[in-house]
Amino acid sequence: GENVEQHPSTLSVQEGDSAVIKCTYSDSASNYFPWYKQELGKGPQLIIDIRSNVGEKKDQRIAVTLNKTAKHFSLHITETQPEDSAVYFCAASRVSYIPTFGRGTSLIVHP
Amino acid sequence: NAGVTQTPKFRVLKTGQSMTLLCAQDMNHEYMYWYRQDPGMGLRLIHYSVGEGTTAKGEVPDGYNVSRLKKQNFLLGLESAAPSQTSVYFCASSYLQWSAEQYFGPGTRLTVT
Numbered sequence: 001g002e003n004v005e006q007h008p009s010t011l012s013v014q015e016g017d018s019a020v021i022k023c024t025y026s027d028s029a030s031n032y033f034p035w036y037k038q039e040l041g042k043g044p045q046l047i048i049d050i051r052s053n054v055g056e057k058k059d060q061r062i063a064v065t066l067n068k069t070a071k072h073f074s075l076h077i078t079e080t081q082p083e084d085s086a087v088y089f090c091a092a093s094r095v096s097y098i099p100t101f102g103r104g105t106s107l108i109v110h111p
Numbered sequence: 112n113a114g115v116t117q118t119p120k121f122r123v124l125k126t127g128q129s130m131t132l133l134c135a136q137d138m139n140h141e142y143m144y145w146y147r148q149d150p151g152m153g154l155r156l157i158h159y160s161v162g163e164g165t166t167a168k169g170e171v172p173d174g175y176n177v178s179r180l181k182k183q184n185f186l187l188g189l190e191s192a193a194p195s196q197t198s199v200y201f202c203a204s205s206y207l208q209w210s211a212e213q214y215f216g217p218g219t220r221l222t223v224t
Contacts, residue, residue, distance in 0.1 A: 009151075034212065043115070043201050043215030044154070089153060093209045098169060103153040 002027040004092050006102025014110050019080050021105045023090035024072040030092040033066060033073045038087045038104075047088075048075070080109045113137055115216035117202050123222045124192045132187040132219050134202030142205045143185040144169070144213065145177060147198040154201065160185055161208060192223045 003026040013019050023033075031052040036044035050057045050064045050073065057064050063076040077084055087106050093099035115136045124130055134143065145157040156169030160179040174196060176188045185204075189196060199220050203213040 006153075032209070032211070036215075041217075043203075043217050044213075045215065046212045049212065095209055097209060098156055098159075099209055099213075101154040103151060 002030060002092055002094075002097065002100040004090060004100045004102045006090050006105055008105060009103065010106045010108070012108045012110065013080050015080060015082060017080055019077045019084070019107055019109075021075045021088055021090070021107070022072060023074070023092070023102050024070075025092040025100075026071065027092065027094065027097075028068075028071065030094045032093045032099075033064070034091050034093075035064060035075050036089045036091070038089065040086070044089055077107075080107075082109050082111050085109045115202055115204055115214050117200075117216040117219050119219060120217065121220050123224065124189075125224055126193060128192050129188070129190050130192065130221075131189075132200055132202075132221075134185045134187070134204075134216060135183055136185075136202075136204040136214070137183065138204060138206070138214065139182070140204035140206050140214070141182070142208050143179065144203045144205075145175070145185065145187045146201045146203065147171065148201060148218075149198050157187065157200075189221075192221075194223045197221060197223045 006023045034049035037047045038044040066073040087104045090102040118133045144159045146154045158177040163182040166177045178186045202216040205211045205213045
């Protein structure tokens with residue numbers, strides 16, 4: 001089955017810095033790669049996703065890049081703000097297969 | 112729209128007791144899921160449903176049962192709770208089966224003593 005590894009497990013940055021979280025996957029047939037943000041005491045919420053026919057996607061301060069050859073994808077957050085502090089999960093899935101989540105990255109943005 | 116709601120929010124059980132967690136969604140989604148979240152383990156799929164009256168096992172189904180009698184509701188049951196089932200449980204739903212956004216509920220924190 002699919003195996004998703006996510007790094008780092010904890011990331012501490014100063015407000016205004018950039019943050020990068022990386023995930024690798026094992027199943028070359030995976031074609032959908034979402035990123036979820038989980039704030040304290042809440043359920044995960046989708047913040048951005050990318051499909052395998054696209055190499056990069058941006059939404060304001062958030063971007064995701066996908067390297068299908070190397071089987072890794074990354075979340076980039078620019079100009080971080082304290083409200084970006086949360087746990088971020090990556091996932092990989094393909095049609096008719098159970099999605100696999102990474103173990104999460106706790107992002108701490110210091111004012 | 113309330114989205115995905117879960118009841119209860121918190122529960123403490125003694126070993127051997129039973130309980131049912133209720134998930135409801137008002138988005139007319141066909142697909143619903145139950146996950147558990149443990150520290151350092153991410154989200155692990157317990158059971159899922161691809162439509163009313165259908166259920167299937169996920170990655171960690173042992174000790175749990177589910178039912179989907181109505182399209183909008185997905186119930187997770189623990190027949191005989193064990194301390195290993197102490198966790199935060201999340202329900203989710205989606206309009207496509209897998210390669211689509213999942214909408215998560217706020218979670219149920221369960222402690223088994």
